[in-house]
Amino acid sequence: MSFSSVKSQQFGNVVTYNISGSNTSTIGEVLFDNKWEGSFIYSLSLEVNANGTTFGSATVKIGTNILTQTEKIINVLKNDVTANNSYNFNMSGVAVDDFEIYLYATTTTLNKTVTWSGTVQLIKIV
Numbered sequence: 001m002s003f004s005s006v007k008s009q010q011f012g013n014v015v016t017y018n019i020s021g022s023n024t025s026t027i028g029e030v031l032f033d034n035k036w037e038g039s040f041i042y043s044l045s046l047e048v049n050a051n052g053t054t055f056g057s058a059t060v061k062i063g064t065n066i067l068t069q070t071e072k073i074i075n076v077l078k079n080d081v082t083a084n085n086s087y088n089f090n091m092s093g094v095a096v097d098d099f100e101i102y103l104y105a106t107t108t109t110l111n112k113t114v115t116w117s118g119t120v121q122l123i124k125i126v
Contacts, residue, residue, distance in 0.1 A: 013124065020117035025050070025107035028067060031060075032101040032120045039096050039125040046089040046118035048105060056082055056106035060089045066102040074099065082108065089118075 019031050034040065048058055057080045063073040074095055079087040105114050 017120045022115040041123040043092040043121040048116045050085045051113045053107045053109035053112040058105040061102045
């Protein structure tokens with residue numbers, strides 16, 4: 001789902017963020033950290049690739065204090081088909097105040113590179 005065509009002042013402005021990066025497996029990486037206050041509609045489109053190996057699993061979590069004792073998850077999508085070397089995550093939802101988008105990925109071969117690229121679109125509800 002894309003909100004790029006929504007321009008109405010009734011909802012607010014659409015802001016698109018490009019996200020990309022890489023790390024070695026096993027990774028836990030904050031892909032996006034929203035520090036604004038208010039209510040938001042978000043849309044995530046993300047491609048994750050394992051270079052030279054396949055995934056053990058890959059999970060995207062959206063919430064606050066991810067992987068801590070006070071973790072609060074508002075959305076999660078897990079791909080656990082282990083034969084894949086590429087996953088596409090497409091998620092949307094509503095979040096209030098600050099939130100993080102977090103990627104956790106494991107590969108079947110240690111110390112291989114995992115790369116990701118995509119976009120996050122936010123609409124602040126006014």
